[in-house]
Amino acid sequence: MAPVDDSPQPSQPPQPFRIAIPEADLDDLRARLDRTRWPDELPGVGWAYGVPRDYLRELVRYWRHEYDWRAAEARLNQWPQFLTTIDGATVHFAHIRSPEPDATPLIITHGWPGSFAEFEHIAGPLTDPRAHGGDPADAFHLVLPSIPGFGFSGPTRETGWDHLRVARAFAELMRRLGYERYGAQGGDWGSAISRELGRLFPEQVFGVHLNLIPGAAASSEPTAEELAALSPAEQERTLASWARTKAWLKEQQGYADLQSTRPQTLSYALTDSPVGQLAWIAEKFKEWTDSRDRPEDAVDRDHLLTNVMLYWLTATAGSSARIYYERAHAPYWGSAPEPSRTPTGLACFPAENFIVLRHIAERSNNLVRWTEFDRGGHFAAMEAPELLVGDIRAFFRQLRKS
Helix, strand or coil: CCCCCCCCCCCCCCEEECCCCCHHHHHHHHHHHHCCCCCCCCCCCCCCCCCCHHHHHHHHHHHHHCCCHHHHHHHHCCCCEEEEEECCEEEEEEEECCCCCCCEEEEEECCCCCCHHHHHHHHHHHHCHHHHCCCHHHCEEEEEECCCCCHHHCCCCCCCCCHHHHHHHHHHHHHHCCCCCEEEEECCHHHHHHHHHHHHCCCCEEEEEECCCCCCCCCCCCCHHHHHCCCHHHHHHHHHHHHHHHHHHHHCCHHHHHHHHCHHHHHHHHHHCHHHHHHHHHHHHHHCCCCCCCHHHCCCHHHHHHHHHHHHCCCCHHHHHHHHHHHHCCCCCCCCCCCCCCEEEEEECCECCCCCCHHHHHHHCEEEEEEECCCCECCHHHHCHHHHHHHHHHHHHHHHHC
16 A cells, blocks of 8 residues: 655645536547447336336436536536645645635535535535525635545545545645635545544644544444443434444445455446446435435436536546545454544434444544434435535534634
């Protein structure tokens, strides 16, 4: 594994960046979609064996003939974007400064299979609450990076890019931008990275807001003794957490096992077939969201496809999967998380993959806020942006007043 450079790095001014995908790449995508070789399918099985063919055919038809990448590209280019090199890796990020001069700096990190485009619906309300019916005192200067290996931060060129190394790189990014004190927010891998930012750099990171806490769900069947020590409500939540974990291990763990063991082998199929890349991601948007029959029950179809495009157009299916491999092969894998003393808030959405247990989360996190919502899932910024924005505002307002 490549050594991590923890020494202060010389300032390298970030270079402005605009998304400008060559038309030839879009022509290639259209041609590949037209030449899709479709597999057979068992009748009447729905989503049980994976993405249904009829659903995917319709989604591909829409992608080919109705989805407008240039419109999505123009929307994303409304955000000032930059590239810089940190610890040998390209880091792409959007830097959206608030019109409020005293705004709080906040770095928000996506996960897999997400991207910085996840935050399209929350960036405006967070940076300019005055224009969105909010209190200008709740304004944030936003930094929205792409994780090394993902999208325009990819591919990575060496081993060792686990979430710890990403956290160190993002701390360096915030230093280069001149932010001495800031908050962090994230879900999925972004939650692991944001938590580590707070743990490793408590003098800089004054608060961490998460919509998932890694390793805080039930990982084994609770004993009678363990349950007896909990309140009735936490007992019920613990049993529900274990039931969801069991279901995950039986039905949904496969993608992570592949990406943790053979990401390179997987990458050939996903980098060569846009329909394969779409299916690989669309399945997760169905299974991990607060949806009924299809991902679009929870997430706008165009928003989903823009997210897929950021993997396809940058050919980063393989390099984005490597973060799973690096974690699974790191010496700390399987051990309890190192305690963090940075004030932490958790927004719990009911369709999240894992049910976080407060009595476990509190063992290694300084929890100062816990909010449970009645809707939403894993992609909170896309599914329930107003709920996520409200909780982020309330959490950091609480810290500013303390």
